[in-house]
Amino acid sequence: MEDKIKSGYLYDFYGELLTERQRSVYEMSINEDLSLSEIADTLSISRQAVHDIIKRCDHQLQEYEDKLHLVDKFMNIREDVLKINKLTSSEPGKDTLAEISRLSTLILEEL
Amino acid sequence: MEDKIKSGYLYDFYGELLTERQRSVYEMSINEDLSLSEIADTLSISRQAVHDIIKRCDHQLQEYEDKLHLVDKFMNIREDVLKINKLTSSEPGKDTLAEISRLSTLILEEL
Numbered sequence: 001m002e003d004k005i006k007s008g009y010l011y012d013f014y015g016e017l018l019t020e021r022q023r024s025v026y027e028m029s030i031n032e033d034l035s036l037s038e039i040a041d042t043l044s045i046s047r048q049a050v051h052d053i054i055k056r057c058d059h060q061l062q063e064y065e066d067k068l069h070l071v072d073k074f075m076n077i078r079e080d081v082l083k084i085n086k087l088t089s090s091e092p093g094k095d096t097l098a099e100i101s102r103l104s105t106l107i108l109e110e111l
Numbered sequence: 112m113e114d115k116i117k118s119g120y121l122y123d124f125y126g127e128l129l130t131e132r133q134r135s136v137y138e139m140s141i142n143e144d145l146s147l148s149e150i151a152d153t154l155s156i157s158r159q160a161v162h163d164i165i166k167r168c169d170h171q172l173q174e175y176e177d178k179l180h181l182v183d184k185f186m187n188i189r190e191d192v193l194k195i196n197k198l199t200s201s202e203p204g205k206d207t208l209a210e211i212s213r214l215s216t217l218i219l220e221e222l
Contacts, residue, residue, distance in 0.1 A: 006115065012210065017175075017179070066125065068125065068127060068128070071182055077188065077222065078222045081192075081215050081218045081222065083217055084195065085216060087215060088208045088215065092208045093203055097203045098199070100199050101200075104192050107192045108189070108192055111185060111192065
């Protein structure tokens with residue numbers, strides 16, 4: 001996964017476990033796509049401090065994922081649901097429903 | 112949700128964030144369904160200590176859920192996937208696929 005996209009997912013899942021301070025810096029970087037210098041200027045702190053905070057956030061979020069694997073789990077489910085969604089545009093026959101049945105059973109096992 | 116089932120889900124999701132000690136006590140209670148006295152005997156600690164550890168685990172797991180809402184999210188997705196799975200046993204027609212399409216789109220929005 002592309003790094004910024006992955007950071008975004010990790011943040012969506014575990015962001016609430018960071019401190020408010022960490023979250024505000026991280027959101028400027030991830031959601032508003034500001035540069036380190038822009039964030040530093042906004043908060044009147046050094047570019048290095050911004051860099052350190054973001055790196056620490058990345059590390060903490062990745063640590064949560066290493067323990068819980070919930071982003072991974074949800075990504076797998078998402079892929080299978082996308083396949084189901086795509087199948088609903090195909091010919092409405094028994095084969096289509098059998099494949100949707102197989103995929104939905106897979107998801108239920110994962111959940 | 113029944114309390115023990117709910118505790119089980121919370122533990123499945125966030126259990127890895129507890130300490131090893133907490134996990135071993137909690138698993139005896141939740142997975143092996145031992146009584147407080149049985150756990151206390153096994154670990155040679157007081158019944159009160161076991162009670163406190165379990166209560167603290169419940170509290171911590173609930174705190175994670177209050178912040179992250181991932182069990183909630185997952186339960187909603189599970190319900191919709193169950194509906195999809197059920198629909199695959201019905202008449203293979205356009206209406207069935209349209210309803211599966213609607214449900215899978217809902218899930219993708221949630222994910």
